[in-house]
Amino acid sequence: MTRPVTSTDVARRAGVSQSAVSRAFSQGASIAPETRRKVLEAAAELNYRPNRIPAIMLSGRSRMVGVVVGGLSNPFYASTLECLATSLRAAGLQILLVHVDDALTLDSALDQLLSYRVDAVVTALAIGSQRAARMLSDLAIPVICFNSRLTGPWISTVVSNNHAAGLTAAQVFESCGVTRPAWLAGPVRNAASRARGHGFIAGVRANSARWPDGVLEMRGDDSYESGYDAIRRLLARGERPDGLFSSNDLMACGAMDALRQHGSLNCPDNVVMMGYDNIPQAGWHAYGLTSFDQQVDCLVDAATQLLDAALGPDGGPVSRTRVVDARLVTRRSTARLI
Amino acid sequence: MTRPVTSTDVARRAGVSQSAVSRAFSQGASIAPETRRKVLEAAAELNYRPNRIPAIMLSGRSRMVGVVVGGLSNPFYASTLECLATSLRAAGLQILLVHVDDALTLDSALDQLLSYRVDAVVTALAIGSQRAARMLSDLAIPVICFNSRLTGPWISTVVSNNHAAGLTAAQVFESCGVTRPAWLAGPVRNAASRARGHGFIAGVRANSARWPDGVLEMRGDDSYESGYDAIRRLLARGERPDGLFSSNDLMACGAMDALRQHGSLNCPDNVVMMGYDNIPQAGWHAYGLTSFDQQVDCLVDAATQLLDAALGPDGGPVSRTRVVDARLVTRRSTARLI
Numbered sequence: 218m219t220r221p222v223t224s225t226d227v228a229r230r231a232g233v234s235q236s237a238v239s240r241a242f243s244q245g246a247s248i249a250p251e252t253r254r255k256v257l258e259a260a261a262e263l264n265y266r267p268n269r270i271p272a273i274m275l276s277g278r279s280r281m282v283g284v285v286v287g288g289l290s291n292p293f294y295a296s297t298l299e300c301l302a303t304s305l306r307a308a309g310l311q312i313l314l315v316h317v318d319d320a321l322t323l324d325s326a327l328d329q330l331l332s333y334r335v336d337a338v339v340t341a342l343a344i345g346s347q348r349a350a351r352m353l354s355d356l357a358i359p360v361i362c363f364n365s366r367l368t369g370p371w372i373s374t375v376v377s378n379n380h381a382a383g384l385t386a387a388q389v390f391e392s393c394g395v396t397r398p399a400w401l402a403g404p405v406r407n408a409a410s411r412a413r414g415h416g417f418i419a420g421v422r423a424n425s426a427r428w429p430d431g432v433l434e435m436r437g438d439d440s441y442e443s444g445y446d447a448i449r450r451l452l453a454r455g456e457r458p459d460g461l462f463s464s465n466d467l468m469a470c471g472a473m474d475a476l477r478q479h480g481s482l483n484c485p486d487n488v489v490m491m492g493y494d495n496i497p498q499a500g501w502h503a504y505g506l507t508s509f510d511q512q513v514d515c516l517v518d519a520a521t522q523l524l525d526a527a528l529g530p531d532g533g534p535v536s537r538t539r540v541v542d543a544r545l546v547t548r549r550s551t552a553r554l555i
Numbered sequence: 556m557t558r559p560v561t562s563t564d565v566a567r568r569a570g571v572s573q574s575a576v577s578r579a580f581s582q583g584a585s586i587a588p589e590t591r592r593k594v595l596e597a598a599a600e601l602n603y604r605p606n607r608i609p610a611i612m613l614s615g616r617s618r619m620v621g622v623v624v625g626g627l628s629n630p631f632y633a634s635t636l637e638c639l640a641t642s643l644r645a646a647g648l649q650i651l652l653v654h655v656d657d658a659l660t661l662d663s664a665l666d667q668l669l670s671y672r673v674d675a676v677v678t679a680l681a682i683g684s685q686r687a688a689r690m691l692s693d694l695a696i697p698v699i700c701f702n703s704r705l706t707g708p709w710i711s712t713v714v715s716n717n718h719a720a721g722l723t724a725a726q727v728f729e730s731c732g733v734t735r736p737a738w739l740a741g742p743v744r745n746a747a748s749r750a751r752g753h754g755f756i757a758g759v760r761a762n763s764a765r766w767p768d769g770v771l772e773m774r775g776d777d778s779y780e781s782g783y784d785a786i787r788r789l790l791a792r793g794e795r796p797d798g799l800f801s802s803n804d805l806m807a808c809g810a811m812d813a814l815r816q817h818g819s820l821n822c823p824d825n826v827v828m829m830g831y832d833n834i835p836q837a838g839w840h841a842y843g844l845t846s847f848d849q850q851v852d853c854l855v856d857a858a859t860q861l862l863d864a865a866l867g868p869d870g871g872p873v874s875r876t877r878v879v880d881a882r883l884v885t886r887r888s889t890a891r892l893i
Contacts, residue, residue: 289634292630314622315650316644329644501809502816
């Protein structure tokens with residue numbers, strides 16, 4: 218193997234100082250445009266790539282953030298990852314990707330996170346157990362996660378205003394004239410789903426004159442198939458809800474397809490429906506699903522701000538929470554009844 | 556900041572040698588189970604994390620692979636990323652994520668790849684230009700990409716057998732009794748789409764007795780919306796194809812929804828349809844779309860094997876191609892006609 222090209226080689230070729238080469242490759246460093254041009258030309262000719270590792274060893278900072286992903290078959294998580302990647306890159310951070318099979322919690326990423334030298338962890342997944350929260354706190358690096366009920370020292374969270382959205386869903390159903398409201402929950406350990414359900418059920422109970430029988434409750438596992446199966450079972454039991462709030466859009470799409478197949482019921486003529494996440498499929502013509510948009514841009518902005526603060530001089534073992542309101546996107550699925 | 560815990564501290568606490576600590580944290584290293592247990596307990600008590608950076612400096616190898624992603628709103632790319640992450644992790648490699656806004660080529664990732672010290676690059680995106688291929692070759696590290704027509708020294712590619720699948724689509728349409736076949740292409744610069752179209756058109760031309768008018772050709776941009784719009788325009792012109800092969804599933808879903816809205820045509824009674832990628836939505840009840848499965852597992856296995864070979868002693872500026880056959884998944888959308 219030949220000797221790697223060093224910044225000294227580039228400096229010599231460009232006829233500039235070695236510090237000028239270093240500045241040319243440092244984000245935000247002061248350097249005359251002409252000097253920078255000379256350095257980049259020489260670097261291209263010599264096929265030079267700056268080596269960040271000595272800088273990492275000196276600073277103790279890798280500028281590398283562990284991003285834990287899972288459940289990417291849910292388009293919500295896929296778009297969150299894209300948004301997060303763009304935002305972290307703009308902040309001059311690199312992303313070490315840690316993938317977990319779980320679509321809800323980052324707990325199984327702990328082994329990997331323990332062995333990597335990252336400056337921080339950012340994830341759209343929640344923390345699943347007190348033990349995981351404790352181990353993450355022990356890393357003594359900032360951890361930012363979405364929709365996590367569990368936090369701890371060093372761990373901050375950005376949450377969608379799930380409870381408020383649940384209340385809003387009940388109001389929308391009231392204005393549609395729904396007489397038999399139903400709730401399709403996600404898995405028990407999905408804290409965001411629980412908060413959505415609590416809000417919705419509270420909204421229905423607050424209107425007990427209209428809805429004396431309360432809420433018809435079902436449960437899925439956040440997948441399309443589980444929404445489809447839940448409605449099939451419900452209809453087979455002879456239940457006939459006329460307003461369905463689903464904890465996420467994937468299950469709502471499955472539920473709508475089950476109604477369609479059943480034949481006698483139709484959304485929105487006999488059943489109005491609402492979902493959560495505003496995934497692209499909610500806008501597809503086969504669905505036209507009214508949904509709560511988590512505003513991924515705002516969630517990611519809030520996460521990046523928390524990260525900036527945590528990596529700054531006032532960082533440390535603090536724990537902050539940022540709440541982002543969901544935005545109601547109204548489509549055909551709530552356009553009828555009454 | 557307090558002094559970081561070192562492997563010497565762990566060795567002292569565990570009552571073992573420093574080399575035992577190092578072996579306990581090295582994948583595949585030989586160590587007695589009891590010794591390993593002692594080390595891991597001491598490490599947990601001291602909150603020790605192994606520092607990989609000195610090892611990187613000594614070996615010149617970061618064990619880090621740059622993974623370039625884009626277009627994650629297409630479920631095919633999202634599932635490929637999940638599969639790739641699992642496979643690279645099993646190979647003991649870490650993933651540095653590089654995100655590009657482009658859903659087709661990795662060209663805009665070049666700046667980032669040039670400044671990172673990665674051992675290799677793996678991506679489901681293709682190379683878009685000769686210039687990008689040259690710059691990637693100049694990195695002198697293995698680059699493995701999917702469905703790329705352009706390659707070069709150090710660059711290998713894993714391709715779906717797109718042309719063969721196009722021929723198969725024509726055969727399926729023949730067996731369905733299609734009289735007016737149509738092809739919905741992706742963007743011009745999508746080489747995989749071009750190969751699918753060439754195969755399909757060749758299959759139709761080979762059967763000119765049955766199909767004297769050849770193929771009705773349309774173009775979209777690989778998105779759901781573009782498939783929807785293409786069919787709306789086609790129907791508005793008074794064209795009535797009875798067999799549609801779409802370059803990907805997202806466009807096929809859009810095309811099917813446009814047919815549904817039009818009212819007078821219905822899949823599969825009057826129009827049979829086929830897509831490519833076998834994304835989860837192809838299996839949703841609203842679509843039931845026959846599709847070619849690229850067999851992401853096989854593509855990723857092939858990519859990981861190419862990577863292993865390229866990082867091994869026989870690596871170097873070679874260029875290899877692996878072809879993976881697509882698997883036809885038959886659903887309702889090709890269940891009628893004749």
